[in-house]
Amino acid sequence: MSAIENVSRRRFLTGGIIAAGALVLGVRYYHKLSSGDKLPHDTTADHATLHPSVFLGIDGDGTAWIVASRSEMGTTSRTTLPLVVADELDADWKRVKIEQAIGDKRYGDQNTDGSHSIRSFYDAMREAGATARFMLIQAAAKQWSVPAAECETDLHVVVHRSTSRRAGYGELASAAAKLPVPSREELKLKPKSAWRYIGKGEVSYDLEALVTGKAIYGMDARGDGMVYASVERPPVLGGKVKSFDDKEALKVGGVRQTVPIDPFQPPPAFQPLGGIAVIADNTWAAFQGRKKLNISWDNGPNETYNSDAYKNELRATSHNPCKVVRNIGDADAVFAKGGKVHEADYYVPLLAHATMEPPVALAEFKDGKATLWAPTQNPQAVQDIVSKELGIAKEDVVCHVTLLGGGFGRKSKPDYVAEAAVLSKKVGRPVKVVWTREDDIKFDYYNAVASMYMKAALGANGKPTAWLQRSVFPPIPSIFDVNAVYGDPSHLQQGWTDIPYDLPNLRIENGPAKAHVRIGWLRSVANIYHAFAIQCFTDELAHAVGRDPLDYLLDLIGNPRTIDFKGVEYPNYGAALDAYPWETGRLRNVTEVVAEKSGWGKRKHGKGTGVGIAAHRSFLTYVATVVEVEVNDQGEVRIPRVDVALDAGLVVNPEATRAQFEGAAVFGTSVARSGEITATKGVIDQSNFQDYSVARINEVPSQTNVYIVESDAPPAGVGEPGVPPFIAAFCNAIFAATGKRVRDLPISKLGLS
């Protein structure tokens, strides 16, 4: 399946799942609504004096209203995309007001996922700004009776230099609105030399609100007559309530009632999990009432799921031939000849998102319509699931997007929003569903548990003459099809079928695994376990043949070339291979840059210290990371320094990009140090930060230096690509420091003391 829709030269990715009839609207010229028919969810931009695009409106006072259609979870997309509009408009950023869009297909894809906001909407944002600027220039030229070609713009004004005339955007807006909207071909985009904001960036539009506590997250949404709900869900996926007794729960002060939620019909997708909701006057009362529920469960078939046994199953599967997903030459023939062969098993457990804001949503069902306020990465998916659950039209579901207290992929799945909608319909009031941290950890869509088997035959110069890699993991499509057991191309592509090495004999396989919990996207997704296996195995081979890991890595990447994916189903993250080819020279370059910047091979490392390196491309961005560690006699690991070099093509907002890569090193630290979700008899063993610990200030890199490679390539992702190579480089550094090889994550299981 391809996630690509080509419209003119623009490409839109629909996210990990392929939406039927993927929406391709970028900048569409939306008919202005006549006064009096204002809908409650129109934007101010829709009703501005000049309104040439769904993303932009300019009022008579000069205010430029820019619509942020993507969700803000900390990556700054809500600021950075409007910044592109403002640049092409030649607008004064201080006169820009950003409005958050509701879920609405007129904005195109809104699933803020897959690190593609900038690359998928960069052209659309430029065209929106350029369209308005074109019309403003035309209006001024007409007013002054001069050729438009003699007019230009300068920070919110149109200028005619030879006559020294100037007119502000606000005063021109009304006249401009009477002119025809130009076609795309008529637009003249600014040359790079004239960019004001692109490549320079800006801090978050919401920065002051964030530091004063005024920013509104989903957790902070409030409505008149609102009640609070906390839901006791089936502890095993697919379980059902056999019977329940709510007498004690109803005695708790502030508790109003209990409401059953139906179990889902498989597959789970984004449906509520079912269970019993306690409705109360405040969050605390709902939590307390819920503790007093007495429920008997029918756990269903997933009761047999135990993580230890499952790990052994995955590993056993990976030790036998599996489905071939890519092949070059004949690796088996080389292995059959004997000689030096190196093998290893790698393992990454289930991982939870643990966003700081647990899932939460406010819903009001009234007069056959549903209105939601939710911290969601995907408001159109909210519309879909809520319309299905309530049996109403998608158009009757209005989803307001609040700020998100972290997303990392969890909030692309709107099961929690659907819960609120279902409850509001049953209760007849606005209902806010608040998940506890325990709910969040126990009822997540986990990053897949994965086992990787690696095998290489080594030639005379230490280079692999044959390479075999097999991965086995329960795939994400299992949430949409309970029989899905094989990795799909959109996840096998993630650092697996695109191994960047120049290998004469290569076989890549994938084995089946049935899911017993909900599997979902988590920041970097399958790249986490694939990069871990490939980049750590590479380090193993370097040491096995006595080579420097950097030299060896560069040797395997080989000479700059474009990877040929003939015969391989390689979706390239939804981007066309001609616009975003896989160029090994760029991976090589970031590797060389990070080696130089980190002083690879030039700095002395004493006892218990060491450095590791890894390089990886994901979400179309090339990244190389060097991690330095110190391990003391007690086995405590410190990370004094991280260096990371990246080539993400054109970087619109360098400051936000640096922040994403600093954060990726911390996210990777959590995964590597302690990230592990397990199940016993189908029930998740972990519950809160005491047993699913995430990295704290004293455990993270003391210093992460980020180097952005200048590039004229089209923009690529920055939210996710930093995580995978960090994890591998960190584990390679631990080997360098201690001689102990991390093959099973998390490293807390290794025993470094």
Next chain:
Amino acid sequence: MIQLKVNGAEQSFDGDPEMPLLWYLRDVLGLTGSKFGCGVGLCGACTVHVSGQATRSCVTTMRDTAGKEVTTVEGLEKNGLHPVQKAWMQINVPQCGYCQVGQMMQAAALLNSNKKPTDKQIDEAMSGNICRCGTYQRIRAAIKAAAGEMA
């Protein structure tokens, strides 16, 4: 009836004395700057000042707050921004921002008792506050910047 002061204003509460301060602030008073993150005092998102001390409001009952003075981010600075908030903006600390109010309340309490904390002292004071976006490096820098401002 429990009497307390919140951001300088007298308040009285006649609900469940076991209710944590956090839910009183958020659901009853509508002061939503303090966040719910874990409910068991492990993440620090709910940090407020009780009698000047950084306190996890999610595990502090209303009973234990009786007669005390509570300060939330909404009352951290009467005029404009507190030096910690200014530093947070200057260093561009927040990503999603959800934990940052708790981080700043913790940092402000630290700087009240220690005008020039070392890296180690910062780590000790701040290790109860989780940031999942991973802004720790900037938090450390911002605390130092705020310390300079307050000196």
